[in-house]
Amino acid sequence: MKLNAHCDCYDDNSYFLFDKKNQITFFKIHSIEKIGYLLDKSPVVGESFVEFISQKYVKSFDGLVARCFQGKSFNIEKRLKIQDKDDVLLQIVLTPVFAAPDQQYVSCTIIESNRKTSQMKLLDEYSHLASHDLRAPITNILSLSSLLNYSEMESFDTGKVRELLKDINFQAEKLDDIIKMLNRLINKDDAPDDFTVETTKTDSKHIMLVDDDPLTNKLHHMIITKYNKNKRVVQFDSPVLALEYLDDNRPDLILLDLNMPEMDGWAFLRRLEELHMKIDVVIISSTIDPAERVRAQSFKAVKDFLTKPLTYDKIKHLVDS
The missing domain is CATH 3.40.50.2300 (Response regulator)
Structure with a gap:
């Protein structure tokens, strides 16, 4: 059974599947470094979650799993205080999975909410730039270019037309800078090596x-x-x-x-x-x-x-x- 067929989760989350005896039938740990603070030891298929979940959380976890077998679902966030380190914020999703009357399971998906929060902040920043900063030069360009359709433009001398085009160009450069900024937001660490300009120059006729x-x-x-x-x-x-x-x-x-x-x-x-x-x-x-x-x-x-x-x-x- 593939757990990700029953869970709404990211590919890089940790997740577990428990049977009615609270035993693990399947699990995948994405980052033991992150969820290790929730565990006392590494899990093993066939053992109860009581054996590996930190004792300070076993009682509340056991109660939630029992209610899941009654058809309930839970989506909770747990902030773990780590000495001399930043807090770890985990989102824990518990969902009943009834494959058949005699095949009942509970899935437990653990999401590192710090990562999700960072992505949401990035999306918020991207959205603000797109809807505010990006729109400003676009509307200016549209307004300036519409002036070219006015009949009065026929009487404009070359200097005034050049000045108008200069204003349009300035707004276009602002727009280009914002688009580059948006690109850098989503490609912070992906800058490729540039092309090496060849020293031998060919005569391209x-x-x-x-x-x-x-x-x-x-x-x-x-x-x-x-x-x-x-x-x-x-x-x-x-x-x-x-x-x-x-x-x-x-x-x-x-x-x-x-x-x-x-x-x-x-x-x-x-x-x-x-x-x-x-x-x-x-x-x-x-x-x-x-x-x-x-x-x-x-x-x-x-x-x-x-x-x-x-x-x-x-x-x-x-x-x-």
């Missing part, structure tokens, strides 16, 4: 842009060709059409987006490997998920991972003649 957003492709095309008139830059908003282009052409460099509906960047990279095409690839993505950077490093073709917005400073070591 033929560059392919693959991004399902045509506007992004146009902007990247403008950035590259503004400083390098001699570059041949081809754009594809369909990765499937980009692969067809590779049947008869070999660009020196591919700037590749990841999040595309028809075929994502990962599938595109796998296809390059299947075709044994040795073309340098630089991922240009809006993602700041560290797991994506780690995954990108598993592809030999990927030489760098740059986050949008793309600037010439970010790619000049790749495309400069």
